[in-house]
Amino acid sequence: MTSLVGYARRCASQFASVSEKAKYVPRRSLLYVPASSEKMLNKVPLMKSDCVVLELEDGVALTSKAVARSNAVKTLNQLQGSMLSCFELGLRVNSFASGLLEDDLKELSKAEVLPAAFMIPKVDTPEDVATIYDLFRTTFGANRITDSPTRLVIWIESARALLDMPRIVSSVINLHRNSGFFKLDAVVFGSDDFCADIGAIRTAEGLENIYARQRFVTVCKAFQLQAIDSVYIDLKDEEGLRESCLQGHSWGFTGKQAIHPSQVPIIQDSYKPSAERVEWAKSLADAFSMHQQGGTGAFSFRGQMIDRPLLLQAMNVLQMQERIMGGGL
Amino acid sequence: MTSLVGYARRCASQFASVSEKAKYVPRRSLLYVPASSEKMLNKVPLMKSDCVVLELEDGVALTSKAVARSNAVKTLNQLQGSMLSCFELGLRVNSFASGLLEDDLKELSKAEVLPAAFMIPKVDTPEDVATIYDLFRTTFGANRITDSPTRLVIWIESARALLDMPRIVSSVINLHRNSGFFKLDAVVFGSDDFCADIGAIRTAEGLENIYARQRFVTVCKAFQLQAIDSVYIDLKDEEGLRESCLQGHSWGFTGKQAIHPSQVPIIQDSYKPSAERVEWAKSLADAFSMHQQGGTGAFSFRGQMIDRPLLLQAMNVLQMQERIMGGGL
Amino acid sequence: MTSLVGYARRCASQFASVSEKAKYVPRRSLLYVPASSEKMLNKVPLMKSDCVVLELEDGVALTSKAVARSNAVKTLNQLQGSMLSCFELGLRVNSFASGLLEDDLKELSKAEVLPAAFMIPKVDTPEDVATIYDLFRTTFGANRITDSPTRLVIWIESARALLDMPRIVSSVINLHRNSGFFKLDAVVFGSDDFCADIGAIRTAEGLENIYARQRFVTVCKAFQLQAIDSVYIDLKDEEGLRESCLQGHSWGFTGKQAIHPSQVPIIQDSYKPSAERVEWAKSLADAFSMHQQGGTGAFSFRGQMIDRPLLLQAMNVLQMQERIMGGGL
Structure with missing residues (x-):
């Protein structure tokens, strides 16, 4: 080979x-690890998902955000230079709209190394993008950002974001080209929040999502970005997961979110x-x-x-x- | 409760x-009542559709427009302050492109009260919106518009309008914010005119419409507006109507047009x-x-x-x- | 009649x-004839496809481009004024991005008559449109273009082009109105290149393409243009071809590409x-x-x-x- x-x-x-x-960087599966759980964090080095995501957002209760942040810093410092089974150790911060992002970044700036990928949920408008970059620049300093090979992964999770997705994505790409912000590599479709936003009810066939998912892929590919598909919620239904992967793959998605390590082998095999x-x-x-x-x-x-x-x-x-x-x- | x-x-x-x-204002069903029919108008107080629409447009022949206008004025005056079974008594005028809108508004300005909702079909471009507002302002005067709790409901019925829908909708919203025009509450998808415009043939499954209907819902929800689904044409097929309602509901629609009172209970039950x-x-x-x-x-x-x-x-x-x-x- | x-x-x-x-000009079927094949070119006068396309692009190997160009010129000259069985004899040049278009046009400018339609693949951006027009104007002269009844047919074949399609199409229309460029009549959906671009895998049902094909039709019809559907690849499957035609027709397409003369009767019958x-x-x-x-x-x-x-x-x-x-x- x-x-x-x-x-x-x-x-x-x-x-x-x-x-x-x-x-x-292959990202066939994105596996979330709540940074509030030390038990889960200890297993990170052996996790075989292409991309393991230290999670500060939805997977962490409000009361545990502070603990999760300092755990994340510790994990980044400890695992630097270690052999990891995954290709990438990413970190998902809280959304700008939550009001928690500034505190996330302040704490994370204490880590010796930046994560291989910063992952930012609920990017809703091109204006969000500029504000988020300002927060990063203020906290980390422009040089630390420009010098780092850290990639960027963002989430599209609302009707407004889907409509404005070409402008959102090109804003991020322009910030990379013109100001040295991290390079955008992948976009993730947050279908649960999207469905909640448009008031849709998720069904097994997923016909309610066909416009959103196919427009999402089309925009990703127009900008030569990876397109990461929705979570498959039913943990016990392996056959359904595999079908969902094969459909996503045949529609042009390049990977899928995983909410449990047991989903990773099926996802990664399907997206090989x-x-x-x-x-x-x-x-x-x-x-x-x-x-x-x-x-x-x-x-x-x-x-x-x-x-x-x-x-x-x-x-x-x-x-x-x-x-x-x-x-x- | x-x-x-x-x-x-x-x-x-x-x-x-x-x-x-x-x-x-719930608008699970929109029931049309041709304002040319005195017999139908007499039944309005007892109609149980969330929204009853006094109709001047497609439901009224050209030769009956004048009668329909004066009937509409009479009905608005008579029913003011009455107990109605519906939540809202709206009024659908003719489209701007028909050349009939100016006469509609002139006659309607004689009513003592404005309808609870003005309903405007075939809004095709953002420029249409500005012209329509000018007609309203000239006929009713800016103050009468600004002081009224009247809502606005518009129809999207062409390929051009669907493509430009975000700009059309934001034009209306801006006219409300900046000039005191009526508040936009809901948008209706006129699927028959849309299909005629793109040359599509309507089928029972409705696969030919999936892009249009899902884009329509996405734009509505991006602007936090109600999304009202297509008419179900086959009056005798109650099962088909119910399935159509459930699909629309699960896709994020908030209501559906009714062409006959017999459709209302099924629609309202499905959208509850x-x-x-x-x-x-x-x-x-x-x-x-x-x-x-x-x-x-x-x-x-x-x-x-x-x-x-x-x-x-x-x-x-x-x-x-x-x-x-x-x-x- | x-x-x-x-x-x-x-x-x-x-x-x-x-x-x-x-x-x-009806274009129920577009039949490609590689201009490198003299055998095929000799059959053109008897071909009964609404539109026969002298092909310089994908159907012609790189090493045969020069031969194909001079064959195309000869064919245009010979068939001028002849009785043809088709309604239109078009000519597809190479894309601007290929770097071959300039040589195509130089050679074609030697023909005594322009083709009834110039057909341009892979138009990707509104900027492409301006550059293509410049090449035509420089080669043929503005007057020869303005004086000709030649129509324009363009191909949309990438994610970027599909997203930007309203601007691409209106650029071409504006060049016709303002500068006398050929009149845009039809747009063709190049689904194979589109699927390759977004990394999708084509299936028999074609669900992977539903957003792209329906958005494509909507944009075509918003500008009152013909919408020409994808190729049907399996030459032996007549039933599948007919179903594909009927679906396309019911979705608003006005015609379909044909890769073999045997497909033409089924396509033309379905789109009648x-x-x-x-x-x-x-x-x-x-x-x-x-x-x-x-x-x-x-x-x-x-x-x-x-x-x-x-x-x-x-x-x-x-x-x-x-x-x-x-x-x-």
């Missing part, structure tokens, strides 16, 4: 060097690139490599003109496959 | 006093808040009330951070339940 | 004369206006004609106020029916 790295690197180097800041997909990506990278040596402009592969988004998809598949093989996940 | 009013009032008073201008929903709203209002006494900022209820839209939903449920119980509907 | 022409003409003359530049639809259009035109003689303003037909889009639809049905009957297609 080592040749895959080569392909991905060579391929990627056409556009950007695969530095820490550019590498693809198929053998055909890996073969396609490898051959495309191959063709691209040969084509670059020829020095010509346009580039066709299996009857399709290859553009930048498709090449990027192929690179992501190869990097994901490489990491999955290497990490044994 | 009297305690519910207390909850709703106390709850609402945090944001605005529940004056005539702020109270929630469930016992669980009322219990949720009551408990949330309770928790909010206790929380306010404690004086703290953020507020969590059953594992969810409570924001303004959710609190508003709870208040609306309580006010609706109160009126339904009080009105025997 | 001759009376239908009369109706359509009389009807249309209220708004615009039915000159070559205004007439409705029904007898009821023709009767509706004829009666509406009749009523409109009588109404115009009466000289009054508003106009009602079978209980519905008739506005410009509906009248236009009726005219299009009549023109299409006339051409289908006349052309024996």
